[in-house]
Amino acid sequence: MYNEHDSVLLNESIQALNIKSTGIYIDGTFGAGGHSKLILSKLTRSGHLFGMDRDWLSIKIGKNIAEQDKRFTIIHSEFSKIYQHIKHMGLIGVIDGILLDLGISALQLNDSSRGFSFMRDGLLDMRMDINTGISAAKWLAKASQKEISTVLKMFGEERFANNISKVIVKYRTHKPIVNSVVLSKLICDNIPHYSAHKHPATKSFLAIRIYINNELEEIMKILNDALNILSPKGRLVVISFNSLEDRLVKHFIRKHSSEVSIPHKLPLTQCQILNIFYNKHQLKNMGKLIPKKQEIKNNIRARSAILRYAEKLIL
Ligand SMILES: C[S@@+](CC[C@H](N)C(=O)[O-])C[C@H]1O[C@@H](n2cnc3c(N)ncnc32)[C@H](O)[C@@H]1O
Structure with a gap:
């Protein structure tokens, strides 16, 4: 391993x-x-x-x-x-x-329990040091729509940041987003698949990781x-x-x-x-x-x- x-x-x-x-x-x-x-x-x-x-x-x-x-x-x-x-x-x-x-x-990427990968089903943590800071799941549960959108734009250069942040905020009123594949699917289902070579959740996952780990x-x-x-x-x-x-x-x-x-x-x-x-x-x-x-x-x-x-x- x-x-x-x-x-x-x-x-x-x-x-x-x-x-x-x-x-x-x-x-x-x-x-x-x-x-x-x-x-x-x-x-x-x-x-x-x-x-x-x-x-x-x-x-x-x-x-x-x-x-x-x-x-x-x-x-x-x-x-x-x-x-x-x-x-x-x-x-x-x-x-x-x-x-x-x-x-x-x-x-880190291949360990599904860390939540870094949109391809692996696991808890949405994304912290490199699991004893410091807050997990991505906790952040997604409390951040405002504007905050989520800004993070996706700034750190992922995601042009669909607004759409994605809106669906996240809507989804979490029914159920918390604690799972990497749930987040990945939510993004995939709600933005155009503009590149055959890049998974639609790539930029959002990168942005959240960069933000969570400063x-x-x-x-x-x-x-x-x-x-x-x-x-x-x-x-x-x-x-x-x-x-x-x-x-x-x-x-x-x-x-x-x-x-x-x-x-x-x-x-x-x-x-x-x-x-x-x-x-x-x-x-x-x-x-x-x-x-x-x-x-x-x-x-x-x-x-x-x-x-x-x-x-x-x-x-
Ligand atoms: C790409 S890997 C390095 C792989 C390594 N060069 C090798 O050959 O095995 C990056 C590593 O840096 C650590 N890392 C990233 N940012 C860090 C930071 N700000 N402080 C300390 N470690 C960090 C990550 O936890 C990860 O283990």
């Missing part, structure tokens, strides 16, 4: 990290440990890897590895709290690479913290699976790697000039990669993956 997840862009992401065998690395999305295992295989005894995940199932897998390998530590936490963990260990500014493989793992804020927080945590020449590698995630990563890297031109004779102090330069130009944009055709053929989840990476500059 633990090997159900095929790591996406596995070799490419480890190459993008440009691993130093004695370096200190963070896998912020440990999942089933596929990327972590490959990182560990590149480290000598003096290297170290911290794996993080907010899901207890991943922590269980990570603990098994940590028990046998002193170079590995598993941390149960949202990755937005990375700064606190790294500060606590006195490692700010010395991390050689951070990897983020965003979204959920196949372990995923976009989590990403913004870790990206900003990465600037402080990484060592000079340290690498940030992020694999995204939807356009919202990818846009955040793309803009963040561009913003912090843009060239600054300060007009000549501008009355600025040296300190002000350094501040402008430091805030704008902390990363070198290393570009993006997408999976090869063969990988997509073997693992359909890879089809929407985009890897972006950047290097922290020596200032």
